[in-house]
Amino acid sequence: MAEVVVVGAGFAGLAAARELSRLGRDVVVVEGRDRVGGRSYTGSVGGVPVDFGATFVGPTQDAVLALAAELGVESVPTYGEGKNLIRWRGRVRSYRSTIPRLSILELLDVSRIQWRFDRISKRVPVDQPWASPLAGQLDDISLDAWLRSVHAGASTRDLMAIMARVTWGAEPGDVSMLHAVRYVNAAGGLNRMLDVEGGAQQDRFPAGTQKIADLMAAELGDRVVVGAPVRRITRNPDRTVTVTTAGAEYQAGAVIVAVPPEHRSGIEFDPPLPAEHRELSRHWPQGRLSKAYAAYETPFWRADGHSGESLSDEGPVFITFDCSPGDDGPGVLLGFTDPRSFDPLPGEQRREIALAGFSALFGDAAAHPIDYVDHCWGAEPFSPGGPTAAVPPGAWTAHGRWLRAPVDGIFWAGTETADRLTGFLDGAVRSGLRAADEAHRELARA
Missing domain, CATH: 1.10.405.10 (Guanine Nucleotide Dissociation Inhibitor, domain 1)
Structure with missing residues (x-):
């Protein structure tokens, strides 16, 4: 029994649960993965924490920055000193701005x-x-x-x-x-979306963004249940809601579903959701994106006067950033990779072509890392895809008005439902706070 069940322990779901708990509501969070964080997932390379998912924050992202400050998670500026590089039409050139030298x-x-x-x-x-x-x-x-x-x-x-x-x-x-x-x-x-300094990539969390989710979950304690994918949500005649996982049932006055719109269709709703909501799930697909990290003894590109930022018109690595902890090393390069040519390959081949992409930009030294790791979000066994929805033509005008419209005690959260900084960690936090307020007000009326 709980007043509110939250489905999904990403930033949206945990922010909602935390806010409801502050409002005095009894809340349970159920998460299908064996971890919290959702599309925030921190691993390591060369002993340095690195983010496989959401990574950067910047000015105006007040909700997530306030949350991180409250939990004591520090941010640092993204390294950007020196010249950027672009691999374009077979040549590598340097430039110093958001727009490359063309x-x-x-x-x-x-x-x-x-x-x-x-x-x-x-x-x-x-x-x-x-x-x-x-x-x-x-x-x-x-x-x-x-x-x-x-x-x-x-x-x-x-x-x-x-x-x-x-x-x-x-x-x-x-x-x-x-x-x-x-x-x-x-x-x-x-400009705000693409820039580093003064933009959405200005800062990052050296401990990893998942640290924020871990601390939110720690505050909630055993009210967060992982490894519990939700199979069914039942709206009962007495206006309560029953949430069924593989191993338990939870009865509540309201439920917040904090998963990407496409993955709402993985839950059986009884009675079925209105047709408009079912159609929205079918027409709001997740994108796919992968990341590769290489660690080196030192950030050697800095000594060459380069920032570690680069663009490439050849795959699979098409954009890079410097995520090194300092000048003394280890040096860490982050590369975003094209999942169409990257994900189907076995691990050793992914490593080979990612390092070839780094080397084409930063020279032969980039071919010899001390460590390497990658992550393919489209290949995730549970709720695959990322970083956010890639909404196709026709979907907004036909289905957009149902994106976060409540249904009989069911409320919707997730960064896709945010009206500000949609697709970012900040949007996820804002959506959780908004859904918590909606559920709290509904319970107060009931």
Whole structure:
């Protein structure tokens, strides 16, 4: 028995449970994985904690930064001193800005497209994007189709493809233009979303983001149950809700489902959810993204005057960051990899091609790490996919209004349901606090 059952022990679910506990509510959290954190998952390479999932935070991400400060988890600036590198059209060049050094015509085209994109995004309300006068037009096409319709050059389209892969784990042709502009608007604009200094990648947690989830779970104690995937949620005639896992049943006055929209369909609802909610789950797919880390005796690229940040138009490594703990070592390179060519390979081959990607950017020294590790989110055995939903054309206007609409004591959380910083850790925390307030108010009315 509990007043509220929370399904999912990621940042959204744990933030909701923590807030409900503070409000005096009796709460239980059930999690299918054998750990807490959800899409925040910290491992190690070369003895250094590294994040396989959510990694960075930045200005305006007040909810997650306040949570981390309250729990005593410190952040540090992402290393960014020196020159960035770009591997482009067979050549490696250096640059010092968010936008890489391209030809004058290419830079003008990038600026033109960014201006048009940001201008459109300001006309799409984050809370109700389907209500924009442009909604139908924008939701009918993909981001790639829009780029082609405004005659974006090949370099601009390739740069936007890198953005789409790291942001949604998808190609520009898979993502609705309405979703793209709504998402960027929720992040505070393209510059805020893409920049390191002053942007969403400005800081990281050297202990790993999962440390925050672990501390939230520790506060809740035995009210957090892991290894308990939810099989069924039953809405009872007496207005209570029964949550059934593989080994237990929980009866509550309300339930918060804090899992990605696609994975709601993995739960049997009795009686079935309204058709609108079922259709939303079918049309709100998760993207896929993978990461590779290599550790070296020292961050040798720093001595060469490089920041560790890079872009590449050749896979599988298409963007990198320096996650080293300091100048003395070990040096740690993070590479985001394209799951289409990366995930199907056996482990040794993944290592080989990831190191080849690092070497193409940072030289032969990158081919000889002291340690290596990677993680393929699309291959996860439980609730696969990441980093967030890659919403296809047509989904927002047809199904978006049901994304977080409650159903008879069932409330929805998760970063996809946030109106600010959707897809980020901050959005996950905000969604949990919002769902906790909704459940608390419903129980008070009942």
